[in-house]
Amino acid sequence: MSATQDTVAKLWNLCHVLRDDGVTYSEYVTELTYLLFLKMMEETDQENRLPAEYRWATVATREGLAQLTHYKHLLTSLGDPEEKDADGKPKPPKDPLVLAIFENAQTRLRKPANLKSLTTAINDLDWFDAREEGLGDLYEGLLQKNAEDKKSGAGQYFTPRPLIDCLVRLTRPRLGERIQDPAAGTGGFIVAAHRKIYQANNQFFGLAEGEAQRQIRDCYTLAELVPDTHRLCLMNLMLHGIEGNAQAMDTLTDEGASLPKADLILSNPPFGTKKGGGRPQRGDFSTTANTSNKQLAFVEHIIRGLAPGGRAAVVVPDNVLFEDGTGRALRQMLMNWCDLHTILRLPTGIFYAHGVKTNVIFFTRNADGGQKDGTGAVWVYDMRAGAPSYGKTRPLRAEDFSDFEAAFGDDPLGHAERTDQGEEGRFRRFTREDIAARGDNLDISWLRDGEEEAEDGLTDPDDITAAILGHLREATREIEALVLELEGGEEEEVPASVAAE
Incomplete structure (x- = not known):
């Protein structure tokens, strides 16, 4: 040890x-x-x-x-x-x-x-x-310990380190780029991006005068709504030598519109509906202006928050990929304004609550800033079907992503040479026409879903309890959304899974 x-x-x-x-x-x-x-x-x-x-x-x-x-x-x-x-x-x-x-x-x-x-x-x-x-590693280890303990309930605010590191490796953050997380939690994405840049640039030795200070002070932008979580984020950043712009704010208000445009956005936004069915208070929102689903609104923020040619890797629940109404309009906006080049279907259970179905969407804002014809084809990697039973006895590991990273390739914009693995493989290509024929539904699967098989394999009592609680929370959110729909008449209002920052 x-x-x-x-x-x-x-x-x-x-x-x-x-x-x-x-x-x-x-x-x-x-x-x-x-x-x-x-x-x-x-x-x-x-x-x-x-x-x-x-x-x-x-x-x-x-x-x-x-x-x-x-x-x-x-x-x-x-x-x-x-x-x-x-x-x-x-x-x-x-x-x-x-x-x-x-x-x-x-x-x-x-x-x-x-x-x-x-x-x-x-x-x-x-x-x-x-x-x-490293004192930063000590504090990050404490945050992870808190997230892994089922009794703390903090797993919903902590993105597993192996997933963060995978997304950082694939998006390749570079020195001098503006990097943003609009729902920062404890700051894990920014810490990992900074670590990557720091190591790739000889620990900042030999940089021009002031360049290292500009990196740690001006290149990172974070926003976090929950006061205690924001406090933990500030501590985590400080211990990793980062003095970036970490604001205590609600990104889904006009404060979020003032965040600087980013070259790279890495985020795992909160899932679910705003309390009381509240809508985003953003004057610049169009597609999601009238929905209380936070995950949809955060995706619109990220689309608008990217500079031309900027790239993003964002964790989203399944409903972002299949929901009708506002969900479909948002996907059309995403595929028009950006090149949505890759979707990773994640296994369930990796956020310490079984039943949470999530994905990572990788996209690049149109280089000319335009708002049409951004996406020609989408590659989908299914890491969920037949996945192991993740939990305390089988934690997520870095090597679990090795096959996906090899298939993704070494281009952060998704332009590396790729191979469609066919109906028996995990990686397939779907043209914009294919997706339009599906009603712009991006919840695409072709392999046997291993969710039922994975949950049957749970053995640790805490993991079994977490699985039950995950399903109960999902049912509760569905009931809440139904009430909102009946009261407000919004057909597009479908809840997401449990929050996961």
């Missing part, structure tokens, strides 16, 4: 200490983020970003109720942009990252002994080895 893996295991085990304090798994990760931020500022010699009275040692060295009281005051103060001193005068402005991390921060801890357990355990970790292996 590496030092990073050992540290992650020790940190995660601390969550069991806090359960009797009423702290949930997801709350624990947020709580740990506050403390780890303070400790990592000390470990990386960045404590000058914090007021002297609110640094790690001021918390760790206290005992009992005095420690908990100081910690609560610290959280409130670090997140207050207009804090005043005892004389009522404004204190010096805080570091923007510190303000963002601690915005509206509050502790769920009630027992002083539990806070002491956390600070002592954090102090006792092997920080030298952790720094050597």
Whole structure:
């Protein structure tokens, strides 16, 4: 076991200490983020970003109720942009990252002994080895641990690392490109893209003056709606050396329209309907302006968010490929404005909730910015039929994507020489005419679907429970969509599967 893996295991085990304090798994990760931020500022010699009275040692060295009281005051103060001193005068402005991390921060801890357990355990970790292996990898490992634990419920916000890395390898992000994730979650796509660029450019040694700083500050754009998830995203970016534009915002409002055009968009947007059946509040939307289905609206944002010639790889649920009404109009827009060159049908169960059927769509915005005849043919790779039973006992691995990556080829725009493998193979080509004859339905399969076979093979109790919950959530969303349809008369409103950011 590496030092990073050992540290992650020790940190995660601390969550069991806090359960009797009423702290949930997801709350624990947020709580740990506050403390780890303070400790990592000390470990990386960045404590000058914090007021002297609110640094790690001021918390760790206290005992009992005095420690908990100081910690609560610290959280409130670090997140207050207009804090005043005892004389009522404004204190010096805080570091923007510190303000963002601690915005509206509050502790769920009630027992002083539990806070002491956390600070002592954090102090006792092997920080030298952790720094050597990378503090970003440590934090990313903690996020993954949280997502893999069924009780945390965080799997819906965490895209599996092997899938992220596959999409980054195929889209080939380059130095100087503007890269965007409009539903960033904890920032996994941007972190992986940055890692790829960093490694491909000799760890930024030898770049022209200012070029490395422009890369980490100006080339990455992220948006995340959920405040606590945005907090985790900021921490993840910081520990990977990224200071990009990570905004707490709703992309489906006019704020999203202001995001800069991107050369590459990588994203796994949330699935389902907006709460209360709300519609996107985007003045520039046309096709999805009147639907509450978030996954459809996010695809329109991504189409519009690409610069001419820009490319995208986006995780979408099955209904984006087959839904009538708004769904069909969106697919027509996609195939007219862009070259939708590849669809990857993903196996079920890889998002820690069986029953979630997802795909990755790869497309390129028309180079001339035009809005017609973008797609001549679509290649479909079926990775779902006959797939293994993914779960705790059979996690998704990088090698699971090797056949697809070989079939996709080495051109990020999908122009590599490809072979149609026929009805017995997994990779096939369908012309725009073929798709039009299908009513623009892109939910194309020809092999026996292995979903039933895969779920029959589940053996781990947590995986079986997740499969049942996945189907229950799907049924609940269908009922919610039916109610919306009856109340609003929108025939196109069909729900997606469970959220997966």
